[in-house]
Amino acid sequence: MSTNLRIDGERLLSRLAALSRIGATPEGGCRRLALTDEDKQGRDWLVGELKALGLDVRVDAIGNIVGILKGQEDGPAVIMGSHIDTVGTGGRFDGALGVIGGVEVLAALRDAGVTPKRDMAVIAFTNEEGARFHPDMLGSYVWAGGMSVEAAHAEKDSDGAGLGSELKRIGYHGAEQPGFLPAHAYLELHIEQGPVLESEGGGLGAVTGIQAICWLELTLTGRPSHAGTTPMRYRKDPGLAAARINIFANELTKTIPGQLANSGVIRTWPGNVNVVPETVVMTLDLRNPLDAPLAEAEAAVRKFCAELSARDDISISFRDLARFPATPFAEELIASVEASAAEFGLPIRRMISGAGHDAQMMSRLCPTAMVFIPSIGGLSHNPAELSSDDDMVAGANVLLSAAWRAANA
């Protein structure tokens, strides 16, 4: 870019450190569950930073905080953003990096005394983690029109506290309608939360989309029997069937490109050493960057289960826990992220996002892309979550360049 815009790296790291002190845990992580007192402190701090930059700060009816930098022309804005809520045992960078990265982009423009053609904005979305209120990505979901404000306000946490009343309690039930700011493009900087970038030599990630998800809960029922008096041929063991399904789903990942599979929950009932289980509950988390191969994987699992059920006389019932199609990002923005990295001489590779992000919801509204930076040890949702200072600054510079490009194209 001819402007030679640069992020102030020291200030970026200093702002990340300041936010990380709010809700800091003894283990070195952060606990800022959505709409708690800690979240309010984080929000208040953020609003103060946005106002100090002279931005137009708005809060919508779902608590999304928006800081707007007016451009030279009217029209849809280039939006950056992420979230500042965390899971219960969260780290310092999941979400925070994307919000503060956006703040620093706008601060860099102020410092350089330049004004973009289009409006630019940074948004901190409410309740991305879903750790306190369902669903996750709630603020961006409402912003994108996927859920009404009323339905979102009616959500309750596990103690029965309502989202709407908690918004009011902490003073973040704002006047704006979610989605009030039309979007020209959306860009989100985020830690990878996985081991790929680090394990493959470092560098940044140009995220091509969010993979499709299918979460299933299987209940397998056989016949409980005495493990000493019942010959093997008379048993109907759902634990053995669960083992075969787990292995089958894992084998599928070797033949279906991009396929992931995990059985995170496996539990037997009655759960006695000398009783052949009557019932097993297990979950399957199936993901794929593309919808068709994910559907193929799910169909293969269901066919395998049907055959197993018939052969071993085990009843197997399925319950959908979640199901989201793949979210491909916009090619022109992905290419712009790559070009921005190249400008800074930074290595970058295209990759899929394994986890969901607010960008998933924003892509309903406008061309969207994301920038990933390496997570050390692949850790996230963990107090030890960490990325290098250099990578954080590099990621923010790529965000700056790509956002500036979009705001002036």
Next chain:
Amino acid sequence: MSTNLRIDGERLLSRLAALSRIGATPEGGCRRLALTDEDKQGRDWLVGELKALGLDVRVDAIGNIVGILKGQEDGPAVIMGSHIDTVGTGGRFDGALGVIGGVEVLAALRDAGVTPKRDMAVIAFTNEEGARFHPDMLGSYVWAGGMSVEAAHAEKDSDGAGLGSELKRIGYHGAEQPGFLPAHAYLELHIEQGPVLESEGGGLGAVTGIQAICWLELTLTGRPSHAGTTPMRYRKDPGLAAARINIFANELTKTIPGQLANSGVIRTWPGNVNVVPETVVMTLDLRNPLDAPLAEAEAAVRKFCAELSARDDISISFRDLARFPATPFAEELIASVEASAAEFGLPIRRMISGAGHDAQMMSRLCPTAMVFIPSIGGLSHNPAELSSDDDMVAGANVLLSAAWRAANA
């Protein structure tokens, strides 16, 4: 037998019905946990029956109830027995049949006016089930000298009540030393508690022994990771390892004669659909009629786990939960049981006992054998536990004949 001794079938069934009313449950089963008020009522009823038969009734310091019929000569007795305690959701026949069968054998001798050469006795052993106090088969274990009276008295139930004080509370802390009656032979009539006899055409079982047991608890530890962001090649999934071990142990039962395997407990931690498990706890219940093949099976499992651990970088630790060698019964008594069945024209087959019984402990002291009758549906430890009236009478007649033979040999 020249005496043409016969069990009074009506009276056997009537006595079984009388005992089953004590601690009867709405589901049709029995709940007489050891040394509870219900057990006391059952004991009081039994002592009354034994006294009414004119037997010499004794109670030992562990609460075993002994009814002795004096023979023509002094010397060790032919002992029959089992237990009248039940599990929490017990049936009507597990244990009760063996005790009342023994009572009816002695009653039949009284009716016929015959006196055996040797003393004969029936014993109701304390706390066979192990449902209230550990270990199971406690009364016969103490009787056989495997555990001291003091150690047994010190056992506590899950509410902290001591076995010794409970014995005193219900009035069954008797004066005799356990084992006071020397044993010439021990015979026990019992329901099979499994499906073999019924599934293979009915008839009785001449039990050749109690199989060897090895109970293991395995703790498998991998690395927790995000099921969306972590490529398959970076995962260390102990759930998948547990699945392979379960299947391997089950496959072993096809190649090692007589081998049984069960994984009754399988549980993952942290147990989230989208987290690759960090830890899995699973149990293995391995049994075999013979010690050597059981040792072979355990060694094969441990070797498989060691290889799996090295290949997949999963740590696997083992904890012994229980370990008992095989208990072979006495050939001459097994043959006598078969001959007794033949006398009555009853079909009988040799078989191993899958579960533990008081006979296991008594075989430390004297030649021992057991008679099994079919369990309908293979059910036991279940209110629906049932055997046919004909089978119960047939089993008691075989007990009578074999005991009489042993008492006069």
